[in-house]
Amino acid sequence: EAGVAQSPRYKIIEKRQSVAFWCNPISGHATLYWYQQILGQGPKLLIQFQNNGVVDDSQLPKDRFSAERLKGVDSTLKIQPAKLEDSAVYLCASSLALAVSTDTQYFGPGTRLTVL
Amino acid sequence: AQRVTQPEKLLSVFKGAPVELKCNYSYSGSPELFWYVQYSRQRLQLLLRHISRESIKGFTADLNKGETSFHLKKPFAQEEDSAMYYCALSGYNYGQNFVFGPGTRLSVLP
Numbered sequence: 001e002a003g004v005a006q007s008p009r010y011k012i013i014e015k016r017q018s019v020a021f022w023c024n025p026i027s028g029h030a031t032l033y034w035y036q037q038i039l040g041q042g043p044k045l046l047i048q049f050q051n052n053g054v055v056d057d058s059q060l061p062k063d064r065f066s067a068e069r070l071k072g073v074d075s076t077l078k079i080q081p082a083k084l085e086d087s088a089v090y091l092c093a094s095s096l097a098l099a100v101s102t103d104t105q106y107f108g109p110g111t112r113l114t115v116l
Numbered sequence: 117a118q119r120v121t122q123p124e125k126l127l128s129v130f131k132g133a134p135v136e137l138k139c140n141y142s143y144s145g146s147p148e149l150f151w152y153v154q155y156s157r158q159r160l161q162l163l164l165r166h167i168s169r170e171s172i173k174g175f176t177a178d179l180n181k182g183e184t185s186f187h188l189k190k191p192f193a194q195e196e197d198s199a200m201y202y203c204a205l206s207g208y209n210y211g212q213n214f215v216f217g218p219g220t221r222l223s224v225l226p
Contacts, residue, residue: 003159033214042120042202042216043160056213091160102148102167102206105214107160 002026004108006092012114018080021111025073025094031055032069033105034077035091043091049075079113087115118143120205120217128223129193137188137220139177139203149179149186150204152216160202163188173197193224 005024013019025032031050035043046065048055051072060067064083069075079086089110097103119142129135141147149166164172166179166186177188186203203217 035216040218042204042218044216045214048214058213093160102165104162104165109159 004092004094004106006090006108006111008111009109010112010114012116013082014116015084016081018078019082019113020079021077021090021092021113023075023077023092023108025075025092026096026106029094029096029106030072031095031097031103032075033091033093033095034067034075035093037089037091037110039088046077082113082115084115087113089113118147118205118207118213118215120203120215122201122203122217122220124220125218126221126223128225130225131195132192135188135190135193135197135222135224137201137203137222139186139188139217141184141186141203141205143184143205143207145207146181147205147207149177150206151175151177151186151188152202152204154200154202156199163201193222195224195226198222198224 007022033048034046037043046060047057047067049069052069067077089112091110092108093105095103095105121140151163152160153163154160175190177186179186200219200221202219206214
């Protein structure tokens with residue numbers, strides 16, 4: 001079975017520019033997660049979707065970050081405008097079950113963002 | 117608020133020695149606990165979860181609700197166990213955050 005796909009793998013931008021990341025979850029997985037992982041820290045959940053609805057976005061900086069999950073499959077995460085502190089690896093994960101945060105999550109390879 | 121702590125950033129042991137990676141949590145209720153692992157140049161992946169009560173690659177973890185701990189143990193470390201290990205927590209209720217600890221890098225020396 002194909003794993004979670006993410007693109008691009010690397011992105012370098014200057015502060016105040018905008019950037020978008022794309023994620024394609026495992027086929028049939030209802031739940032999709034976006035995490036931010038700053039160097040030396042564990043992943044931090046930004047937003048969780050179930051199908052195309054948002055379950056939790058309490059830690060998403062909504063003044064600059066936005067995310068959508070079109071038709072309950074692919075998802076995009078956008079940052080506009082970027083700040084230096086947004087430099088991190090952005091991880092996408094998916095899980096099979098609905099409405100259960102305890103299911104196994106399958107992670108993508110991540111997108112490493114550097115903001116100069 | 118949910119929180120996971122892993123007191124050791126780096127743990128080095130010799131091959132064949134026992135390993136214990138510490139994890140403590142704070143949560144008001146009965147959480148589900150996980151260990152995720154990231155080997156060099158690989159994706160983050162699930163190692164084991166409390167609810168399954170299984171042993172994966174020789175690793176086990178016991179949930180101690182009194183001490184709010186979920187330490188990961190292996191009696192005899194192997195060089196291929198060298199990796200980054202993350203303890204994680206989730207609640208059972210709808211919409212509860214999934215929280216990772218900061219991680220411990222395990223280095224198994226020959």
